[in-house]
Amino acid sequence: MWLFNQLRRLFASDQSSSLLLLLFTILALVIANSGLGGEYHAFWHVHWLDLSLEEWVNDGLMAIFFLLIGLELKRELYVGELSNLNDALLPTVAAIGGMLTPALIFWTFNHGTEYQSGIGIPMATDIAFAIGVLSVLGSRVPVALKVFLVAFAVIDDLGAAIVIAVFYTSSISLAYLLAALAVIACLLLLNRWQVRFMVPYILGGVMVWWLTLQSGVHPTVAGVALAFTIPFSSEDQDSLSHKLEHALYLPVAFLILPIFAFANTGLAIDMRSLQDMFSHSNSIGIIAGLLIGKPVGIALAAWLAVKAGLCKLPSSLRWGHIIGAGILGGIGFTMSIFITNLAYVGEEEIIHISKMAILAGSLFSGVIGWWWLKIVLPPKTLTT
Structure with a gap:
């Protein structure tokens, strides 16, 4: 019983999933830069049912990840922090600013290339890594x-x-x-007719x-679409959406994302590639x-929204906290790697350099974000 409780506590920890993701990333890097590097890359290009193993991971398993994202988003929209317009405005505006500004910076360096x-x-x-870093700071x-x-x-x-759906569909x-x-x-x-059996939704989702x-549309989009067809009830914790979200959390956090990291971060690193990374506009x-x-x-987007009176900063937060969260938002990792594979299909060299840049940017963001919050957070627990 003690062992079961310890394992349950371990798997419930955000730190555990983040550490596992980091471990598989390091493992992939070590193998790719060892004598097994050739075998590593050959393995992921083995084909089964017209798709390579790498494609099964990126197109198949990641569709399940997007299904979980869709279920979490739906819950937040119905009963979570996004269900109330006033509460939802601050993170929504912040997210928009956090998407447009990096895109603008990238465009500045690469427009016309x-x-x-x-x-x-x-x-x-990357939610897993960002929350993992935040959880290191504890109470x-x-x-x-x-x-x-x-x-x-x-x-x-x-x-x-x-x-992905709009811009990365050829x-x-x-x-x-x-x-x-x-x-x-x-x-x-089926949802409207109150069909409460999981099987037809799963079979339909596979179709x-x-x-x-x-x-030609990337199949991971199907995961998000499927999430919004599954019955949800704000008053029933046994609704299909609740059950499926809870059932998927552990497999996604402790199996699918580590496999994705292992399949996509095996980069051969040498002095030339490092020089290219720090000199390449991409x-x-x-x-x-x-x-x-x-x-x-x-x-900046959050500050402008508050100053304009669109929303309020929660009483327990300061702008230093928001800046720290923004720095952790720079941990792109999973989604950034995923989009890289779509943006540069078949261009192995630029994919390689891009993934190295993602790892570097995410690592710097994680370390700096942790350091910043360690300074600005008070020594005692805030309960509000």
């Missing part, structure tokens, strides 16, 4: 700061999903897309994923977008 399609790379925030962190960070990060992910098969929309419409009817994959745009654009965009 062959790398401008990477504009979406520095726009997103010193105001609850309102955690809520603010989670809220704008969830909106960030929704923005990333929209960017060609569309209208027949497959209409078929996917028809299945979604059927699932919405939507496959049809979306064939349509990587400079990514690092500057994450490290400067994120905190500036988040804090």
Whole structure:
């Protein structure tokens, strides 16, 4: 019983999922820079059912991650911090600023070049890592700061999903897309008819994923769409949406995201690649977008919204806290890597440099964000 309780406490910890993600990233880097590097890359290019293992991870498993994001977003919209317009405005405005400013910085460095399609790379925030860093500071962190960070990060992910759907779709098969929309419409009817069995929604979700994959729209978008067809009740913790969200949390945090990190961060690092990273307009745009654009965009947008009277800063928060959350917002990692793969399909060299820039920008953001909050947070717990 003691062991079970310890394991449950371990898996419930935000730090644990973040540390596991970091561990698999380091493991991938070590293997890729060892004598097993060739075998590592060859393994992920093994094909099964017309897709490589890497594609199964990025197109298949990550659709489940987006399903969880969609379920979390729906819960926040119905009963969470985004359900009340006044409460939702601050993180929403902050998230918009935190997406547009990094994009503008990247565009400044890469407008008119062959790398401008990477504009979406520095726009997103990695919730797992950002919350993990915040949790290291323990009870010193105001609850309102955690809520603010989670809220704008969830909106960030929704923005990333929209960017993927709109800007990273090269060609569309209208027949497959209409078929996917028809299945979604059927699932919405099942919801309206109060069908409370999980099986038809899961089977329908698999169909939507496959049809979306064939349509040319990235299939992870199907995960978000599926989330909004599943029955939700603000008064019933046993609703299908609640059950599925709880069921997916551990597999996503402790299996899917580590596998994604392991499959996508095996970068061969040498002096030439490091020199390229710090001299390439693409990587400079990514690092500057994450490290400067994120905190500036988040804090400035929030400050302007408060000064304009659109919303209020929670009483337990100070602007130093918002700046710290903005710095942690520069931890792009999962979503930034994901968008990189879509922005530069088949361009291995630029993908390599971009991922190195993402790792560097995310690492700097995490360390600086932790240091900043360690200074500005009071030594005692804030309970409001």
